[in-house]
Every structure is written in C-alpha cells, then in structure tokens.
Amino acid sequence: MFGAIEAGGTKFVCGIGDDRGRIVDQITIPTTVPEETLGRVAEYFQNKAIRALGLGCFGPLDLDPASPTYGFLTSTPKLAWRGFNILANLRRRLAVPIAIDTDVNAAILAEHRWGAAQGLHTALYLTVGTGIGGGILVEGQILHGMMHPEAGHVIVRRAAGDNFPGVCPAHGDCLEGMASGPAIEKRWGSKGRDLPLDHPAWDLEAGYLAQGLVTYICVLSPQRILLGGGVMQQADLFPRIRQKVREMLNGYIQRPEIVANIEEYIVPPGLGTKSGLCGGLALAMKATEARKEG
Amino acid sequence: MFGAIEAGGTKFVCGIGDDRGRIVDQITIPTTVPEETLGRVAEYFQNKAIRALGLGCFGPLDLDPASPTYGFLTSTPKLAWRGFNILANLRRRLAVPIAIDTDVNAAILAEHRWGAAQGLHTALYLTVGTGIGGGILVEGQILHGMMHPEAGHVIVRRAAGDNFPGVCPAHGDCLEGMASGPAIEKRWGSKGRDLPLDHPAWDLEAGYLAQGLVTYICVLSPQRILLGGGVMQQADLFPRIRQKVREMLNGYIQRPEIVANIEEYIVPPGLGTKSGLCGGLALAMKATEARKEG
Numbered sequence: 184m185f186g187a188i189e190a191g192g193t194k195f196v197c198g199i200g201d202d203r204g205r206i207v208d209q210i211t212i213p214t215t216v217p218e219e220t221l222g223r224v225a226e227y228f229q230n231k232a233i234r235a236l237g238l239g240c241f242g243p244l245d246l247d248p249a250s251p252t253y254g255f256l257t258s259t260p261k262l263a264w265r266g267f268n269i270l271a272n273l274r275r276r277l278a279v280p281i282a283i284d285t286d287v288n289a290a291i292l293a294e295h296r297w298g299a300a301q302g303l304h305t306a307l308y309l310t311v312g313t314g315i316g317g318g319i320l321v322e323g324q325i326l327h328g329m330m331h332p333e334a335g336h337v338i339v340r341r342a343a344g345d346n347f348p349g350v351c352p353a354h355g356d357c358l359e360g361m362a363s364g365p366a367i368e369k370r371w372g373s374k375g376r377d378l379p380l381d382h383p384a385w386d387l388e389a390g391y392l393a394q395g396l397v398t399y400i401c402v403l404s405p406q407r408i409l410l411g412g413g414v415m416q417q418a419d420l421f422p423r424i425r426q427k428v429r430e431m432l433n434g435y436i437q438r439p440e441i442v443a444n445i446e447e448y449i450v451p452p453g454l455g456t457k458s459g460l461c462g463g464l465a466l467a468m469k470a471t472e473a474r475k476e477g
Numbered sequence: 478m479f480g481a482i483e484a485g486g487t488k489f490v491c492g493i494g495d496d497r498g499r500i501v502d503q504i505t506i507p508t509t510v511p512e513e514t515l516g517r518v519a520e521y522f523q524n525k526a527i528r529a530l531g532l533g534c535f536g537p538l539d540l541d542p543a544s545p546t547y548g549f550l551t552s553t554p555k556l557a558w559r560g561f562n563i564l565a566n567l568r569r570r571l572a573v574p575i576a577i578d579t580d581v582n583a584a585i586l587a588e589h590r591w592g593a594a595q596g597l598h599t600a601l602y603l604t605v606g607t608g609i610g611g612g613i614l615v616e617g618q619i620l621h622g623m624m625h626p627e628a629g630h631v632i633v634r635r636a637a638g639d640n641f642p643g644v645c646p647a648h649g650d651c652l653e654g655m656a657s658g659p660a661i662e663k664r665w666g667s668k669g670r671d672l673p674l675d676h677p678a679w680d681l682e683a684g685y686l687a688q689g690l691v692t693y694i695c696v697l698s699p700q701r702i703l704l705g706g707g708v709m710q711q712a713d714l715f716p717r718i719r720q721k722v723r724e725m726l727n728g729y730i731q732r733p734e735i736v737a738n739i740e741e742y743i744v745p746p747g748l749g750t751k752s753g754l755c756g757g758l759a760l761a762m763k764a765t766e767a768r769k770e771g
C-alpha cells in the first residue's frame with residue numbers, strides 16, 4: 184500500500200491506496216497551521232504500513248533538489264505556510280520515502296497512469312477552483328523547468344465592458360484573478376454553485392477559460408486538456424469552452440483533435456474528483472521506483 | 478560533414494558544417510515555388526558528401542510520424558507551399574538521412590548543443606521576425622506534443638489607446654499580429670530598422686513581447702529565454718523587455734533568475750544569427766544518431 188496526500192489551502196486529504204490507483208481509505212484534515220495540520224496527517228499514516236508517501240501540494244513550491252530551500256512552500260498567500268519546509272517536516276515525522284510535487288502535477292501523473300491522459304505523451308490538467316493551476320506532461324516528462332508552471336497566472340484580455348478588477352493578489356486580472364471560484368463569487372456576490380445556468384456569469388467564465396486554453400494550446404500543443412476543480416462541476420461550461428476555443432483559434436491549428444473531435448480534446452478528468460489523491464499514489468510509486476533505480 | 482537547411486518564407490539558407498556546429502560553407506536561395514527552390518537546394522548539396530541533412534522549416538508543419546501527411550506544410554499562408562510534402566520531395570532528391578523539425582525547434586536544439594542553452598533542460602528560443610515563433614526544450618526533450626508549438630499566436634492584451642488591428646491572418650491581434658516585424662512596419666509605415674531608438678514604437682513593442690514572455694514563463698517555467706530574429710537586432714529592446722517582464726510578474730515568481738539575474742535570463746542567442754542554420758546541423762546529427770539506435 185501507498186500513502187497519498189492532496190494538500191490544499193483549505194484542507195489536506197490523506198488516503199491509502201494500491202498501485203492501480205484504488206483508494207481504500209481516506210480522511211480530510213482542515214488546513215490550519217503547519218504543526219497542527221501535519222501532526223494530524225502523521226497520526227493518520229502511523230501504523231498504516233505504507234511503503235512510500237506521495238504529497239501533491241499547493242504552492243508555489245521549491246522543487247529544485249539542488250536548492251537550499253527544496254521542499255519549501257515559497258510565496259504562498261497562506262501566510263502561516265510561507266517559507267515552511269513541508270517536505271522536511273513530513274520526513275521527520277514519517278520514516279518512509281516521500282515524494283513531493285505540485286497538486287496539479289500529481290493530478291496529471293495520475294490521469295496519465297489511470298485516467299483520461301493514458302497513452303498520451305503531452306497533456307495538461309487544469310484545475311479551476313479556489314485557484315487556477317496547471318499540471319503538465321510534455322513528451323512523457325512532468326514539466327518542472329525553472330520551478331513549476333503557474334499556468335493560472337497567464338494574461339487574458341478583458342471582455343468588452345468588464346470592469347471587474349480581479350482577485351489575484353499579484354496580478355489582479357490574470358486568468359486566475361478573473362475566472363477562479365473566488366473571482367466568480369466576488370464578481371457576482373454569490374457562489375458559482377448558486378448561480379443559475381442561464382446567468383451571464385457562465386458565458387463570461389467560459390470566455391476567460393477559453394482564452395487560457397488557447398494560450399496553452401499555442402505554447403504546449405497538448406494532445407488533450409483535462410479540466411477539473413470545483414468550478415468545472417458546472418458541467419455546462421464544457422460545451423461553451425469548446426466552442427469558444429475553436430472560434431478563437433479560427434482554423435489556425437489544423438488538427439482533427441480541434442477541428443473535428445474537440446469533445447474528446449477538452450474533457451473532464453478520467454478519475455473525477457480523485458485525480459489529486461490518486462496523484463499522491465502515483466508520486467509515492469515514483470518514489471519507490473526512483474529508489475530501485477538509484 | 479552534415480548538411481543544414483534553414484527554410485523560411487523568403488529564403489532558404491543551405492550550409493555544410495561539422496558536429497561541433499561550425500558552418501564551413503553556405504548559400505542563400507530565394508523562396509519561390511517548391512520545385513524551383515528545392516531543385517536549387519538539391520543542386521547545392523549534390524557532390525557535397527554529407528552524411529545526413531537537417532531541415533529546420535517554416536510552418537505550420539505536420540511532424541507526427543504516424544500521420545499520413547507527415548512532413549507536409551499545412552496551413553501556411555505561403556500558398557504555393559500549402560499542403561506540400563517538403564520532406565518527401567527532398568528525400569526523393571537526396572539519398573541521405575533527412576530529419577525535419579520547425580525552424581525554431583532546430584534553433585533551440587543548436588542553442589542547447591552549442592549556444593546559450595547549454596546545460597539547461599528547459600528553455601525557449603523565440604524568434605521575432607517576419608513571424609513570431611517559439612522552439613521549446615522541456616526536461617531535455619524538444620516539445621512537439623499534438624503538433625508543435627505556435628507560441629507566437631498567444632493572446633495579448635491591447636495597450637491602452639492602441640487601435641492597430643494587427644496583421645495575423647488568423648487572429649488579427651495575437652502576439653505575432655501585434656509585434657512581428659510586419660506589424661511594426663504596417664503600424665508605423667516604416668521598417669523597424671528605420672525607426673529611431675526614441676520612437677514610441679519600441680516601448681509598445683517591448684510591452685507586447687514582455688506579455689508573451691510572462692505567459693511563457695507561467696506555462697513553461699523555462700530556465701532561460703533566448704530572443705532572436707530580425708526585430709531583436711534593435712538591441713535596446715532587451716533591457717526594456719526585462720524590466721517589463723519583472724514588473725508584470727510583480728514578485729509572484731520568487732526565483733533568483735527573475736528577481737536578481739534577469740540579464741542572464743532573457744538573453745540573445747549564443748550563436749547569434751546562426752542558431753537556425755546550426756539547428757539544421759543539430760537535426761542532421763540527430764538523424765544519424767537515431768539510425769544508430771534503430
């Protein structure tokens with residue numbers, strides 16, 4: 184058995200599962216301050232006889248193994264966690280191999296092993312929830328680069344007449360600032376869940392998300408895009424986004440994936456809401472595989 | 478010796494060089510119609526005793542070896558070349574292994590072997606010339622994905638008061654539409670080369686290019702960005718772009734590359750104007766290496 188953590192700004196979901204992505208047990212722990220939250224996390228995994236643990240974590244994170252701050256949370260707006268070495272803290276508490284990556288990189292890894300990105304070499308998992316973030320597989324490798332993608336912070340063009348300032352603390356009106364769950368709530372004074380299907384919020388939302396997708400398609404040329412997270416539970420968003428992406432690309436990318444089969448190109452995650460937690464399992468498996476190789 | 482072609486919409490540069498990226502001979506052939514241009518290309522390489530040939534080509538291209546139109550130019554605005562199988566045509570004319578990739582993928586490959594991307598695993602080469610295009614190395618692999626990046630066509634935000642419609646035939650005011658060489662010329666009625674350093678064109682240009690770079694940084698997290706092409710010969714653009722990128726990121730990406738050493742992060746190509754042709758050599762070397770493995 185492997186241990187998995189999906190660490191978010193509001194909750195830590197911890198679980199146990201096997202090497203086929205099946206979760207057999209899980210609990211949810213609220214995100215408070217590091218010592219308290221991680222104390223409860225460690226308590227959960229104690230005596231669970233896991234071989235390894237995978238941590239898919241909110242960010243930004245330092246994931247450069249050569250860096251002195253490897254495994255630290257860096258410029259996160261969750262102040263109690265800023266500059267905190269989450270990896271070392273967990274390693275001190277639990278005597279198993281632990282692998283860390285971003286929550287969305289974990290999710291695309293799980294989707295690649297067991298979900299809607301199976302058989303692909305280049306794919307994007309985008310979560311649209313409290314934040315917007317992308318996990319990216321390119322030519323079979325998880326993209327880290329200098330740090331890791333911050334795909335939610337790309338530049339978007341303001342819709343005509345839209346004067347909403349945006350909610351991103353760093354950029355205001357980047358994609359995350361304009362289209363995350365909190366942006367919807369602040370803009371309309373009501374949570375997305377409570378806005379009716381024919382509310383103008385959804386056309387605007389689809390337009391901003393489609394802009395993000397067009398940018399990702401131009402830069403990454405993914406073979407498929409998976410859209411998850413709370414906001415995407417408004418399932419009506421999918422057809423609207425697909426249509427707008429096709430309109431915005433305007434025939435420039437002549438590929439059947441876009442021109443003919445966009446329903447199979449922009450899709451929900453294959454693992455439903457389990458991509459993140461299964462991603463923890465996939466990371467844990469990687470940790471043991473890396474050990475074998477090393 | 479290896480053969481190299483840098484195939485562009487206005488000219489084909491052909492050359493011969495060694496496995497250390499040294500070009501020993503080259504010629505330039507104007508891009509007219511395929512039969513004529515490729516006839517002259519083949520004539521040049523005849524009797525040159527090359528082991529393999531690398532073709533860095535304008536696009537869009539079909540680079541999927543499993544596709545029935547592999548090696549074809551697809552939706553290029555150069556109508557005489559649209560739907561033309563450039564790879565098969567060259568293979569018919571020249572009896573050596575030939576590798577094809579985009580012009581900018583060839584360039585980043587050469588920069589990785591011999592230039593300013595040596596030792597990096599994730600880097601971007603952006604050309605700003607007649608078009609804007611990106612060649613991308615990610616975790617040591619050249620990014621193709623579904624097709625290949627079309628990084629020049631990302632969405633940018635219009636500068637306040639800018640009513641220029643843009644020159645991209647597909648999108649109008651995408652990055653390429655707003656900031657390519659022809660966009661500068663159309664907007665100001667004068668070629669970039671002839672606009673003085675204190676002309677407002679340059680601040681606007683730097684602003685649009687910086688937007689593109691911010692987007693690439695958020696999506697790809699490159700370890701370095703190389704800016705080449707005719708427009709970047711206006712060397713004053715570099716400091717302006719660096720400053721605007723830093724302003725736009727607004728502290729969100731806390732990495733020394735950006736916060737402290739941006740002069741080494743956004744740089745000219747190490748091979749100067751030879752990245753493309755050297756890229757042909759690098760592709761040719763890959764063609765022989767692939768053969769050895771296969």
Ligand SMILES: Nc1ncnc2c1ncn2[C@@H]1O[C@H](COP(=O)(O)OP(=O)(O)O)[C@@H](O)[C@H]1O
Nearest residue numbers: 191312313314364365375376412413414416417
């Ligand atoms: N059915 C829904 N329709 C629209 N928005 C929703 C829906 N359900 C949840 N949300 C929004 O999604 C956000 C939470 O996203 P979620 O992915 O569940 O969590 P997190 O991003 O914190 O991990 C909240 O802003 C919430 O309002």
Ligand SMILES: Nc1ncnc2c1ncn2[C@@H]1O[C@H](COP(=O)(O)OP(=O)(O)O)[C@@H](O)[C@H]1O
Nearest residue numbers: 485606607608658659669670706707708710711
């Ligand atoms: N010194 C310069 N300053 C600004 N723009 C320039 C300069 N030199 C060339 N250009 C512009 O660059 C474009 C050509 O780009 P180049 O990279 O040389 O060719 P291509 O993109 O066709 O391969 C033209 O639009 C030209 O006006």
Ligand SMILES: [Zn+2]
Nearest residue numbers: 336351354357
């Ligand atoms: Zn932002």
Ligand SMILES: [Zn+2]
Nearest residue numbers: 630645648651
């Ligand atoms: Zn365009």
